[in-house]
Amino acid sequence: MVEHRPFLTFLAHFVLIVGVAVTALPIWIVLVTSTQEASDVLRAPIPMWFGDQAIENYKAVLGVGITGSSSGPVGPMLLNSLVMALAISIGKIAISLLSAFAIVYFRFPGRMLAFWTIFVTLMLPVEVRILPTFEVVAGLHLLNSYAGLTIPLIASATATFLFRQFFLTVPDELTEAARVDGAGALKFFKDILLPLSRTNIAALFVILFIYGWNQYLWPLLVTTDESYYTVVMSIQRMIQAADAAPEWHHIAAVAMLALMPPVLVVVLMQRWFVRGLIETEK
Structure with a gap:
C-alpha cells in the first residue's frame, strides 16, 4: 500500500x-x-x-556571421557538425556491432585477448593519444577533411562492451534454431540480432550523437580551413573577435542554434532511449 x-x-x-x-x-x-x-x-x-x-x-x-570574427555564417558550420555527429554515431555503432558479434559468436585464437585489448582502450581517451593520432592523420593527408574529423573518433570500446554484454544474454536456442534453418552468420546477425538490439542501438545513438556534436578539441586541431569549422569550435572564435568587443547577442543566437539539434534528437528518440537503458527482457 x-x-x-x-x-x-x-x-x-x-x-x-x-x-x-x-x-x-x-x-x-x-x-x-x-x-x-x-x-x-x-x-x-x-x-x-x-x-x-x-x-x-x-x-x-x-x-553573414559575426562582424570581426574569424568565423563566417553559421549555416555551413551546423552542417559540418551534423555530418561529424552522424558519421561518428553511425560509424561507432556499426563497428561496435560487428566487433561484439565476432567476439561472442566466433571462436578464434586470441578472442578474449582481442576483447580485453579493446576494453583497455577505455583508459585512453582522445586527449591522451591526441599527438600520435594527429601525426597519423597528418601523414595520411586527412587534415581539413570530413575523414580527418570523424575516422579517428569512430572506434568505441564502450559500445563494443555494451553490445557484447547484450549478445551474451541472447538465448542459445535462437542460435541453434537459426543454424537448423540454414541461416548463415550474417543472416543470423541481420535477421535476429539487429532487431533485438534496436533499443540498445537507439540509446547509444543518442549518446554518441551528442558526443560527436560537442567535439571541440579534435576539430580545433585538424581544421584550419573555415569551410570545415564546426559550430561548437566556432563559438570560441566568435568570442575572440579581433579588434572588437564580443557581440553577445549574436553569440547567444549561435549558442541556441547549436543547442537545437541535440535537443531535437533527444526529444524524438526519448522513448527508445529510455527503453534501451532500462529494458532487461528482450
Whole structure:
C-alpha cells in the first residue's frame, strides 16, 4: 500500500521545480539574450524577457556571421557538425556491432585477448593519444577533411562492451534454431540480432550523437580551413573577435542554434532511449 503523505509530495515537487529552474535559467538567459540589441545586453540588470531583435539576430548569424570574427555564417558550420555527429554515431555503432558479434559468436585464437585489448582502450581517451593520432592523420593527408574529423573518433570500446554484454544474454536456442534453418552468420546477425538490439542501438545513438556534436578539441586541431569549422569550435572564435568587443547577442543566437539539434534528437528518440537503458527482457 502506498501511503499518501502531502508534505513529502509537496517536498518532492518543490525539489524538482527548483532543480528544473536552476538548470533552465542559464538557457533562458541565453535565449533572451539572442533576441536583444547589443546595447541592451550590456546594461544592468540583465534583461529577462524577450526583445524585438530575434529575427534580425538569427538572420545575421545565419547569413553573414559575426562582424570581426574569424568565423563566417553559421549555416555551413551546423552542417559540418551534423555530418561529424552522424558519421561518428553511425560509424561507432556499426563497428561496435560487428566487433561484439565476432567476439561472442566466433571462436578464434586470441578472442578474449582481442576483447580485453579493446576494453583497455577505455583508459585512453582522445586527449591522451591526441599527438600520435594527429601525426597519423597528418601523414595520411586527412587534415581539413570530413575523414580527418570523424575516422579517428569512430572506434568505441564502450559500445563494443555494451553490445557484447547484450549478445551474451541472447538465448542459445535462437542460435541453434537459426543454424537448423540454414541461416548463415550474417543472416543470423541481420535477421535476429539487429532487431533485438534496436533499443540498445537507439540509446547509444543518442549518446554518441551528442558526443560527436560537442567535439571541440579534435576539430580545433585538424581544421584550419573555415569551410570545415564546426559550430561548437566556432563559438570560441566568435568570442575572440579581433579588434572588437564580443557581440553577445549574436553569440547567444549561435549558442541556441547549436543547442537545437541535440535537443531535437533527444526529444524524438526519448522513448527508445529510455527503453534501451532500462529494458532487461528482450
